[in-house]
Amino acid sequence: MRTRTLLAAIGTAFTLISAPASATQPASQASATLSKDRISVTVEGAGPDVILIPGLASSREVWQDLAARLKHSYRLHLVQVAGFAGAPAVSNPQGNVAAPTAEAIADYIRTQHLKAPVIIGHSLGGEVALMLGARHPDQVARLMIVDALPFYTLLMDPAATRETAAPHAAAFRDALLASPPAQTEAMQRASIARLAKSEAARPALLAAALGSDRQTTADATYELMTTDLRPELGRIQVPVEVVYAYDPLYGIPAANVEATFRNAYATTPHIRFKRIDDSFHFVMLDQPQAFANAVTDFLKP
Structure with a gap:
């Protein structure tokens, strides 16, 4: 299966350890808002x-290049999840990251009086976007899911269930937490090379990963491996576009990759797929122009 990047797409984790803006806000202005610390x-x-x-x-x-365009x-509205890339971690007694992040974004949409925004999510952010679409269908207009699946363990076992995934997920989480710092960094560098084809993009990705809170990353990894959103996909009533990467270095036919995505999203209404070639998992960094074109087309009324 697509282990070169999509297994790593669960995240580099496997090897790791204000005021609302007005609708007329000038393009040069930026502000920050905190929603329940998440x-x-x-x-x-x-x-x-x-x-x-x-x-x-x-x-x-x-998202820097895309945002500039x-x-x-x-x-x-550029989200930073607590505990990642140097952002302060929060108390997490339940051990979930993606689900409470989705609820925090739903709360942000309500409190900032946003009218059905478009949601674009990459990897874990894609799973968050699916949760928003399924659990808060009246709050979103469209979803773009970037190189993400509704149940990541399908990459390792197409017949997996949450129950069969749990022991493996626990082992990953525990190994993540026990990894010595030197081993963590060395393995992280190798993982980044599988996640981003662009060498220029790798240093920033490595810094973000190494700057992430290890417990948060471990908890999120476990959650991704044991969360199967396929039963919820039928609740999504807005258009969904799944953008996925492909590169010959995967060593498998492009048709196999396409089948993986189409099968995983089979119960999703109003869905379409867009493949971007010559890219690893970080599509927006490996093929910024092609990705920007896909987003621009997706955003057209």
Whole structure:
């Protein structure tokens, strides 16, 4: 199975250890809002609202190129998840990260009086976007899911269930927490090379991953491996576009990768798929122009 990048797409974790903005806010202005300590949000630009959610152990800076292209036409809400990329961690007695992040974003949409924003999520952020679409269908207009699946353990076992995934997820989590710092960094560098084809993008990704809180990353990894959103996909009533990467270095036919995504999302209404070639998991960094074109087309009325 697509172990070169999509197993790593669960995140680099496997090897790791203000005031609301107005609708007329100038494009050059930015502000930050904290929602229940789970997220911080930086707002840029003016126009229809778009929320951008990064992935596991990632910084909102992964959207920097896209934001520069869009902020003259859209008001962008760039989310940073607590505990990732140097953002302060929060108390997490229940051990979940993605689900409470989705609730924090839903709360942010309500309190900031956003009218059905578009949601774009990468990796873990894609799972958060699916949760928003399924659990808060009246709060979103459209969803773009970037190189993410509704149940990540399918990459290792197409017949997996939450119950069969739990022991393996626990082992991953425990290994993550027990890894010595030197081993963690060495393995992280190797993982980044599988996640981003662009060598220029790798140092920032590595810094974000190493700057992430280990417990938060471990908890999020376990949650991703044991959360199966497929039973909820039928509740999503807005258009969904799944953007996924492909590169010949995967060593498997592109048709197999396409089948993995289409099968996983089989019960999702109003869905379409977009493949971006010559890219690993961080599509927005490996193929910024192609990704920006896909987003621009997706945002058109």
